[in-house]
Every structure is written in C-alpha cells, then in structure tokens.
Amino acid sequence: MAVTLTALEKLKPNPNWAKLPLFNRQNCSRVRFGDVVENLNETCDPAAAGLKRVIAMEHLEPGSLHIRAWGKVADGTTFTRRCRPGQVLFGKRRAYQRKVAVAEFDAVVSGDIYVLSPKGDLLLAELLPFLCLSERFFQHAVGTSAGSLSPRTNWSSLASFEFDLPPLDQQRRIAEILWAVDETSVAHDETIKAVSEAMEAKLTHALGTGENGKNSVQFPTKALSEVALLQTGIAKGKLYPATVPTVELPYLRVANVQDGHLDLAEMKTIVVPKAQEARFKLQDGDVVICEGGDFDKVGRGTIWRNQVPDCLHQNHVFSLRANRSLLLPEFLALQLGSAYGKKYFLGCAKKTSNLASINSTQVKAFPFQLPKLAEQQRIVGEVQKLQSAKDALALHQDATRRLFNQLTESFT
Numbered sequence: 052m053a054v055t056l057t058a059l060e061k062l063k064p065n066p067n068w069a070k071l072p073l074f075n076r077q078n079c080s081r082v083r084f085g086d087v088v089e090n091l092n093e094t095c096d097p098a099a100a101g102l103k104r105v106i107a108m109e110h111l112e113p114g115s116l117h118i119r120a121w122g123k124v125a126d127g128t129t130f131t132r133r134c135r136p137g138q139v140l141f142g143k144r145r146a147y148q149r150k151v152a153v154a155e156f157d158a159v160v161s162g163d164i165y166v167l168s169p170k171g172d173l174l175l176a177e178l179l180p181f182l183c184l185s186e187r188f189f190q191h192a193v194g195t196s197a198g199s200l201s202p203r204t205n206w207s208s209l210a211s212f213e214f215d216l217p218p219l220d221q222q223r224r225i226a227e228i229l230w231a232v233d234e235t236s237v238a239h240d241e242t243i244k245a246v247s248e249a250m251e252a253k254l255t256h257a258l259g260t261g262e263n264g265k266n267s268v269q270f271p272t273k274a275l276s277e278v279a280l281l282q283t284g285i286a287k288g289k290l291y292p293a294t295v296p297t298v299e300l301p302y303l304r305v306a307n308v309q310d311g312h313l314d315l316a317e318m319k320t321i322v323v324p325k326a327q328e329a330r331f332k333l334q335d336g337d338v339v340i341c342e343g344g345d346f347d348k349v350g351r352g353t354i355w356r357n358q359v360p361d362c363l364h365q366n367h368v369f370s371l372r373a374n375r376s377l378l379l380p381e382f383l384a385l386q387l388g389s390a391y392g393k394k395y396f397l398g399c400a401k402k403t404s405n406l407a408s409i410n411s412t413q414v415k416a417f418p419f420q421l422p423k424l425a426e427q428q429r430i431v432g433e434v435q436k437l438q439s440a441k442d443a444l445a446l447h448q449d450a451t452r453r454l455f456n457q458l459t460e461s462f463t
Contacts, residue, residue, distance in 0.1 A: 085210025087174040104158040111150035146192035177226040276415035284364040302363040310351040331363040336380040343408035350396035382427040
C-alpha cells in the first residue's frame, strides 16, 4: 500500500466541530445513567445455547470499541452471562483501563464485564458506547471503584452518573459523526499495522530469520564485538567519599528504552565521579538495548540521538557504539530489532516465567550480518521511508483521537 505523506498532511480533523450548534445543551434533559441504561444479566449454558465464543477482560482493548480477540467455549469456560450483537460491554474491574466495546456477535462474557443496553426509547443505542467512553463517565467509574489490588465499580454507582441527554434527532447526528471518526481511527490503525508489517518483511527479506533453509543468513557474519564496542552502564546506589569530585547527571533507565523508540517523559538523575563521566556518557548514534524485560521483547532497544544532553546509562542498559568505517548505527539497530535479532536473543536468554534476560557476553557474540556499507544504506533507506509514513500516520491518528475525545465530552 502506497502512503502519500502530502495527502496525509492535508487530512486535518476539524476541532471546531465540537463547537457547532449540534452540540448545544439548550434542548437537553438532565438524566441519570440508570434511568436510560439497563445492566443486563441474561444467563445461559453456552454449549447448550450453541455459543462458540468467550469474551474475557483481556479481550477488550483499552479505548477501542471493537473486539478483535476472544476465547472458545470448546476450550472450557465457567462464564454464563450472555451478550448479543449491538450490546455494550463495560469492564467494571480496573475501570481506569477504559475497556468498552460493542458486541458484534453472540458470546458469553466474564463476570467482570457489564452488558449494557438502552432502557426504553430515550437513549439511542448507537450513542451509548460513546457515552461510556467519555472522560466524565470514566472519572465517575474510577471514583466509585472499591478495592485495592483489583478495584471494581458497582452498578448502583454507575447508575447514579448524571449527564445531559439530547433529543433523539440530535443524538442520531452526534452518533453518525462519532462513528465516522471511529471508522477513520480504525482505518489508521489498520494502515499503521500494514506499514509495520511491510517494514518487518523488508528486514526479513534482507536478513532472513536465522532459521535453516531458505531463510538462512544472507551476508557474511562477524561477532558483534568485532564491529561495535559494548559498554555496560553505571550501577545505582554507590556512595562516594567527600574527597571524590562528583557530578549529578541524567541517566537512561530500562523504563526509558522501548522497542524501537525512547520514552523520555520521566528522566532521573544519578551522582557519578567526574573521572567516570566520559565512560558512561552516551554519544549520538549509540544503540541502546535492555538486558531484560518481557519474554517477547528481550533485547529491545533503539538509537540514541542526544535527546538529553550529557546523559548516562544505567547498568541494565547496554550501549553499542558502531565502528563507522564498517557499520551504520541505523543498520545495527535495525538488525538487532529484526526477526533475525529477536530469534538470537530469545534463543540464548535466561527465562523465568514471562521474563527473560541477556548478558554482555551473549550480546558481544551476536552473529552480526555485515553487508557492505552501500548495501546497509540501501536497506536502511527503504525501511526509513516506511518509518516516515508510519510516523505521519501516527501523528494524524493522535489528532483524530483528540477530536474524538473532544466530541464525546461535548454531549456529557
């Protein structure tokens, strides 16, 4: 699928929609949620009823109205509450996760999911899911939740939520707009996923997957230590004598290093002897990877671009500095994060439960595929074009979601 960046830049959501007369409250009626919505409790034996699907809390995606995953009744279930197409599912456990969806098929659902439907003819069914996704409704649900480890909101608390209900013709127009925005958001998600898959396919075509046979490695290999310098980071908690000159600097933690990007929203500082500052300081083009984490993301990392001046890295984050005469930092990051790289890390990682960790010896021994610089540049260039398209789509998706939030707030 070709993505035209110029076209994406022209598609600007109109934030002034929320200010149109359509959203005024002049003809609205103040109602309680429980006056216009009922909490259904239809139960059944799923096998006897011919139901094949099970919806649990983990199948609801935060912020998404669409159910893309489910379990199977044939695999066994204790759930008996039934949902039908068009009914709204609301996750009452940990309401802050914002799990709301519209059922598109018959199923049985977890006891931690409310099955909601309009009561009477005052509230349009198509508008109910957006009411449940509004910020005011979620704040009410979270504020009325009880429990420490797994807080739950109860129905009587949700039923007490008050909001302004527009006339039915106005509800219909609001719902049409909101479903159109949702459709746009879903299309962006699908396109972003397609671009991501194209990026992975490019790398797999270039590097293979590390498996034997047709997907074996494509280029001569060297131990990673032969083409890049690995540096371990600074350990936290060390105390230094008053006679040792020190400096306090920001440092990169495991929490800051994500799969393919950095999260620098929260940076912490650490005290280090001035004599060791240069040893632990990151440089532009360094590739940073984590020694541990979730099983499927072991070895996750990205390129450091001096986003934070004079930044160090802790000992759970490895820094790799490419020999620029042989290796592009961008190609180093791509290969470590590719299917080929992930297979290597998963193969040698120490695994406990759903976590895994690697050590510096294993990273240094990574069988790095080393094409000529020109070929590296070609591969990097092709992937970067797709990344630019993905970034543009993500920006537009963010704008679409902001518009969606503005609109849902405009009628509650």
